[in-house]
Every structure is written in C-alpha cells, then in structure tokens.
Amino acid sequence: MEIPVHCTLCPRRCGADRTRARGACGGGGKVKVAKAALHFWEEPCISGTCGSGTVFFSGCALRCCYCQNHAVSAGNFGKEISVERLAEIFLSLQAQGAHNLNLVTAGHYLPWVCEALRLAGDRLRIPVVYNTGGYETEEAVAALRGFVDIWLTDLKYRSPALAAEYSDAPDYFDVASAALRAMLAQAGPPMYDADGLLQSGVIVRHLALPNAGRDTRAVLDFLSGLPRGGFLLSLMSQYTPFYRAAEHKALARRISTYEYRRAVEYAVGLGLTDGYMQQRSSAKEEYTPAFDLEGV
Ligand code: SF4
Incomplete structure (x- = not known):
C-alpha cells in the first residue's frame, strides 16, 4: 500500500x-481509529437486533460546525494502528455477531481501509457499509467497488452558501450529488435478506436543520428526480446544537415539530416514501457514542 505524498483522496485535494x-x-501516515463496537442506533435494516459492527475513524474532511462526533472528527481523537490490526478489528466485530461492518468517515483513509479489507478477504462474510458525510470523490467511489455493499451517505445541503457556512465546503452539493449517482450505479436497488436486513444498496440520509426548510425541500426535490426504488431515504430529525453550532444563530436550537412534519409531508408529496422518517421525540444523546478507544 502506498501512502499518498500529494494527497487527493477527498474533494479538498x-x-x-x-x-x-x-x-x-x-x-x-497511519490509520487512526477512535472506537470499534456494536452500534444499535443506525436505521433498523442496518442495526437489526444484534447491532452494526461500527468502526469510527479519527478526523474528517468536512468541517460541520454542528458535528455530534466533533471530538473524533475535528479533535482527531483516536489511536494509530496498523492495517493488520484494522483487519483484525473487522473480523472481531463479525465474531461479536455484527450484522455488517460499518465504516464511519473512512474516506481520508481509503488506501488503508482497502488494504485491511483485502487482508480480511473471504473471512469477512458480512456486508460492508460505507458510512459517509457524502463529501466523496467519484474516484473514491470507484476505488471501493467490490469492497462496499451498502452506501450509507448523507446529502446535507443543496445550497452552496449553507454548505460553505456550516461545513466550509461550498462545492458540497456538486461533489456529493455526483458521488451519490456513482454509488447508485454501483450498488443497484436495495436488497434484503430473509430477516429484513439490508445486504446491498444505498441509504441517503438528510438531517433536517433548524431554519433550513427551504434547503431541505431543495434536497428532496433533487432526490425525487433520481430513479424510483433505487435507494432508501432516511429523513433525520435529531439535530442537536453540538460543537460550534451556537456561533450560528439559525443553528442554536433543535428543529421544531412543525419544521420536521413539513419536511416529511413534502417528501411524501414527492413520492419519497421508501425509507425512514424518525419521530422527533426519538432525538437522544444515545446517537453520540462515548469515544473511549473501545475495541481498538
Ligand atoms: S483526505 Fe485529508 S489529506 Fe487527503 S486531500 Fe483530503 S483533507 Fe487533504
């Protein structure tokens, strides 16, 4: 495996x-991981009853000011490990009964992750979930062909101004929408096992932000133009003003019941009914795991 000497792994290049x-x-130069454990707070077709074998990678190419995992993403908390150890972690999660292997924010460690998956090889029999903020290059999606079964991707913003203000990424929509099209072409429509657990496909997550209903509707408009039945939509309500959100007046509160219901009704009106709509009351701190090097 070659360590990049002029890194262009993510769209920041x-x-x-x-x-x-x-x-x-x-x-x-070494892969860094903050936690590896069974996780029960993903969508039901991912977490199932036994949990998703989740590996949280340290660092992140996006700079979302409201990141719930900011200690890991911006703070870069974690431990540097070898790719051999990473492969062992993958297999250990499988041995613990995980329904799938869930790689969270792995894009900036793409060559290390591919090498670890190569090392695990046929011994890894559970589906691989690539859990991303959506800010991925099309080259990265292509490089993961054959390694990833399920794309669990965000589509956070339609507006470049909002993406610039909240994530320091004005090109977010152009980049993420191109990556999403590549993921859809690669994975095909959702496929489940007999227990209703997703085996392959794409889940698009959109976190509804306060005072951003117009942008949420623009994201949903875009999604409604993609082939029907090709993906699941997870319209998320659990926004909580973490990290530096308080610096932005519009982000200083949770979303209202009215805002979320309006987003759901708009999605349903567009025919986006395959997927998950959360009840606003399900917003809980449990979505933020304790980062403690468990399993690393
Ligand atoms: S993955 Fe990290 S080092 Fe590589 S281009 Fe992106 S921000 Fe730079």
Whole structure:
C-alpha cells in the first residue's frame, strides 16, 4: 500500500504529504481509529437486533460546525494502528455477531481501509457499509467497488452558501450529488435478506436543520428526480446544537415539530416514501457514542 505524498483522496485535494504531515482532514501516515463496537442506533435494516459492527475513524474532511462526533472528527481523537490490526478489528466485530461492518468517515483513509479489507478477504462474510458525510470523490467511489455493499451517505445541503457556512465546503452539493449517482450505479436497488436486513444498496440520509426548510425541500426535490426504488431515504430529525453550532444563530436550537412534519409531508408529496422518517421525540444523546478507544 502506498501512502499518498500529494494527497487527493477527498474533494479538498489539499496535497498533503501524508508520509510526513497531517492533511486538512487530520489524517496522517497511519490509520487512526477512535472506537470499534456494536452500534444499535443506525436505521433498523442496518442495526437489526444484534447491532452494526461500527468502526469510527479519527478526523474528517468536512468541517460541520454542528458535528455530534466533533471530538473524533475535528479533535482527531483516536489511536494509530496498523492495517493488520484494522483487519483484525473487522473480523472481531463479525465474531461479536455484527450484522455488517460499518465504516464511519473512512474516506481520508481509503488506501488503508482497502488494504485491511483485502487482508480480511473471504473471512469477512458480512456486508460492508460505507458510512459517509457524502463529501466523496467519484474516484473514491470507484476505488471501493467490490469492497462496499451498502452506501450509507448523507446529502446535507443543496445550497452552496449553507454548505460553505456550516461545513466550509461550498462545492458540497456538486461533489456529493455526483458521488451519490456513482454509488447508485454501483450498488443497484436495495436488497434484503430473509430477516429484513439490508445486504446491498444505498441509504441517503438528510438531517433536517433548524431554519433550513427551504434547503431541505431543495434536497428532496433533487432526490425525487433520481430513479424510483433505487435507494432508501432516511429523513433525520435529531439535530442537536453540538460543537460550534451556537456561533450560528439559525443553528442554536433543535428543529421544531412543525419544521420536521413539513419536511416529511413534502417528501411524501414527492413520492419519497421508501425509507425512514424518525419521530422527533426519538432525538437522544444515545446517537453520540462515548469515544473511549473501545475495541481498538
Ligand atoms: S483526505 Fe485529508 S489529506 Fe487527503 S486531500 Fe483530503 S483533507 Fe487533504
């Protein structure tokens, strides 16, 4: 495996020499992980009854000011490990009964992750879920062909201004929508096992933000133009003003019941009914795991 000396793994293409320095994402020359454990708070077709075998990677290429995992994403909390150890972690999660392997924010460690999946090889029999903020290059999606079964991707914003203000990524929609089309073409429509657990396909997550109903509706308009039946929509309500959200007046509160209901009604009106709509009351701190190097 070659460590990038002019890194272009993510859309920031910051050009860091990863053999000597950390990039804008916090990623250096060794893969870094904050936690590896069974996780029960994903969509039901992912978490099932036994949990999703989740690996949280340290650092992130996006800079969302409201990140619920900011200690790991912006704070870069975690432990550097070898790719051999990463492969062992994958297999350990499978041995614990995980329905799938769930790689959270792994894009800036793409070569390390692919190498670890290669090392695990046929011993890893559960589906691989690639859990991403959506800010991925099309090249990254192509490189993961044959490794990833389920794309669990965000589509956070339609507006470049909102993406710039909240995630320092004005090109977010252009990049994420192109990546999403590539994921859909690669994975095909959702396929389930006999227990209703997703085996392959795409889940598109959209976190409804306060005071951003117009942008949520624009995201849903875009999604309604994609082939019907090709993906599941998870319209999420659990926004909580974490991290630096208080610096943005519009983000300083949770979304209202009215805002969320309006988003759901709009999605249903567009025919986007395959997927998950959360009750606003389900917003809980449990969505934020304790980052403690468990399983690392
Ligand atoms: S993955 Fe990290 S180091 Fe590589 S281009 Fe993106 S921000 Fe820079």
